[in-house]
Amino acid sequence: MKNLLFNSIMVKKIESLYGLAFPEFKALMKKKGETEYRAIQLFSWIYKKNVSDVGSMYTLPNALKEKLISSFVFSPLTQRSVCISKDGTIKWAFCLQDNNVIETVYIPGEGKNTLCLSTQSGCALYCKFCATARMGFRKNLDVSEIVGQVMFVIKEIKRDSINHIVFMGMGEPLLNVKALLKTIDILTHKEGLNFSRRRITVSTAGYVPGIRVLKGASQVNLAVSLNASCDEKRSFIMNINKKYPLNVLFESLDDYYTDKRRRITFEYVLLPGFNMGEEDVQGLARLLNSIPSKVNLIPFNIFPGSAFRSPTEVEVNAFADRVYNLGVSVQVRRPRGSDALAACGQLGASHFAYE
Ligand code: SAH
Numbered sequence: 001m002k003n004l005l006f007n008s009i010m011v012k013k014i015e016s017l018y019g020l021a022f023p024e025f026k027a028l029m030k031k032k033g034e035t036e037y038r039a040i041q042l043f044s045w046i047y048k049k050n051v052s053d054v055g056s057m058y059t060l061p062n063a064l065k066e067k068l069i070s071s072f073v074f075s076p077l078t079q080r081s082v083c084i085s086k087d088g089t090i091k092w093a094f095c096l097q098d099n100n101v102i103e104t105v106y107i108p109g110e111g112k113n114t115l116c117l118s119t120q121s122g123c124a125l126y127c128k129f130c131a132t133a134r135m136g137f138r139k140n141l142d143v144s145e146i147v148g149q150v151m152f153v154i155k156e157i158k159r160d161s162i163n164h165i166v167f168m169g170m171g172e173p174l175l176n177v178k179a180l181l182k183t184i185d186i187l188t189h190k191e192g193l194n195f196s197r198r199r200i201t202v203s204t205a206g207y208v209p210g211i212r213v214l215k216g217a218s219q220v221n222l223a224v225s226l227n228a229s230c231d232e233k234r235s236f237i238m239n240i241n242k243k244y245p246l247n248v249l250f251e252s253l254d255d256y257y258t259d260k261r262r263r264i265t266f267e268y269v270l271l272p273g274f275n276m277g278e279e280d281v282q283g284l285a286r287l288l289n290s291i292p293s294k295v296n297l298i299p300f301n302i303f304p305g306s307a308f309r310s311p312t313e314v315e316v317n318a319f320a321d322r323v324y325n326l327g328v329s330v331q332v333r334r335p336r337g338s339d340a341l342a343a344c345g346q347l348g349a350s351h352f353a354y355e
Helices: 002-010 022-031 036-047 062-071 131-135 143-156 173-188 208-217 231-237 246-260 278-288 313-325
Strands: 078-084 090-095 101-107 114-116 120-122 137-140 164-167 200-204 221-225 264-270 293-299 330-332
Touching (some): 114 143, 120 131, 137 173, 143 173, 164 173, 246 264, 264 313, 278 293, 293 313, 313 330
Parallel strands (some): 200 221
Antiparallel strands (some): 090 101, 101 114, 120 137
16 A cells, blocks of 8 residues: 555656646746746746746746746657658657657748647547548547647747647547636737647547537637538448537527637548549538638558548549538648658557557
8 A cells, every 4th residue: 555655656647737727827936936027027938938947937036936946847748750851741759757749740831830739649539531530549648748849849849930839630629628718818928939829720520419519618720520411421431420410500500609609620541432522512611601711631641451442633623612612612632741651530540560
């Protein structure tokens, strides 16, 4: 029994400064007998100047620095590997303190440089077309593990090289909504990284209770992975549709739109032989024309053992034209980073090599 207790103390995780939102910095300073101004100083050392060594924060008094050093760590992540694709996309795999693995992807583009973050290690939704599903669900990330991804990447490539953040990596962000919202508060804080909420997108498979929470809490963009336009097909590839079918999902999206007046983005993974026929085009147009929206068509990215094939360029363009002709705002997402298994749905595909 004593040993057990000793072990549990030994493995207790030390808190990371990346897990605290600005009001918590203020409370922490108060507890340590410091003024509120110290919270601004510390926050901007961490997030504006990206310093991760308390010892070098020369504007802070030594006694405070010592207290911080003995109570906190910075990043809870260590780099496991990095893959750079021919098109400039970079994928990092990180090891967490509990040995779980997550991945983060940077996608440079003309004027739009996107950082794609994971919110869970693995995923509990088991969508049939997604590599992350193969990992199973490992855990919800805590705030420091999500913020830590951003802080790691901006040490490698500068803060100004990122102008868009998408929660579209491993996992379902709205199943970890508390950590997600706190992370967004940290990333958008004026005394810190100061990302604009309008340049942050949360992508969901359609977890309706989470959409309702997001509606009440944040001004970020919402993307919904639709992938099929009738319940039968959607439930076949996405289990979540059995619990939250299309009419329930769209009701929550209508509410979301009424409240926010922001166009919803839909994602539609193109799976030849499954969701690219005439009835799919008609169904997709009917759904999308029912709400102010646009759709990103994502050609299926293959991964080892996947059951679908990628569509040809001709198939992709023909589908896009047919949808466009029915009045839908449509964009084709050309695959990025696929040679590094960094494209949509490929995260975790190389994970088994870690075990
Ligand atoms: N759970 C969230 C975020 C992770 S998936 C969601 O479902 O939105 C991010 C995006 O990648 C989704 O739009 C999903 O439909 C797409 N995707 C998943 N697997 C894919 C694959 N193999 N090829 C292309 N896109 C894929």
